[in-house]
Amino acid sequence: MSPKNHDQTANHLDQYRDYLALLGRLQLEPVLQAKVDVSGVVQSTMLEACESGWGSLKDHDKLPWLRRIFxxxxLDEIRKFRTEARDVRRERPLSHRIDQSASRLQVWIESNGPSPSEMAVRAEDELTLAKTLATLPDPQSEAIELHHLRGLPLEEVGRRMQRTKGAVAALIFRGTARLRQIMQPNQGEPNE
Known part of the structure; x- marks a missing residue:
């Protein structure tokens, strides 16, 4: 691959960075979150995709292929921190869980009333949501990730975040409102 094509591919792949980071955070339990460098895993995934024929894939095949590499x-990074022998039965579910997280992300987008999914294709919505979620204050994005994307009840989110259930609900409400505002800036404006 020529340096110019390599740079173009890298720039195109960069739009998936926040999306993959979000999926990675959703898979890690708190004890592993402190040990696994998700941004490093995302970076190595980008490099691998860049060198492995990203440009030859059809658009609808790119996101599932990238999720599989990620x-x-x-899984390789998680294995570094596990002392147990390799167990293939545990490895397969991670790939499946990442796909499930991507599905939950899409369901959440569609279930929030008027949503960006009405204006763009599914994969673009997921990428936009992940990028926008990364712009929220950490407590808001963490509460949304834990409750809406991991499916944890408010009480559990509050316990993990060391906040009351009401405080967590307020974070989620403000974060969701901000997401809608950013993702749908013209909502509610009269048509001309």
């Missing part, structure tokens, strides 16, 4: 890289 899943394998994340």
């Amino acid at each position: 899943s394998n890289n994340l």
Whole structure:
């Protein structure tokens, strides 16, 4: 691959960075979150995709292929911190869980009333949501990730975040409102 094509591919792949980071955070339990460098896994995934024929894939095949590479890289990183022998039965579910997280992300987008999914294709919505979620204050994005994307009840989110259930609900409400505002800036404006 020529340096110019390599740079173009890298720039195109960069739009997936926040999306993959979000999927990675959703897979890691708190004890592993402190040990696994998700941004490093994302970076190695980008490099691998760049060198492995990203440009030859059809558009609808790119996101599942990228998730599969990311899943394998994340699993390799997790293995470094496990003292147990390799267990293939545990490895397959990680790939499946990443796909499930991507599905939950899409369901959440569609279930929030008027949503960006009405204006763009599914994969673009997921990428936009992940990028926008990364712009929120950490407590808001963490509460949304834990409650809406991991499916944890408010009480559990509050326990993990060391906040009351009401405080967590307020974070989620403000974060969701901000997401809608950013993702749908013209909502509610009269048509001309």
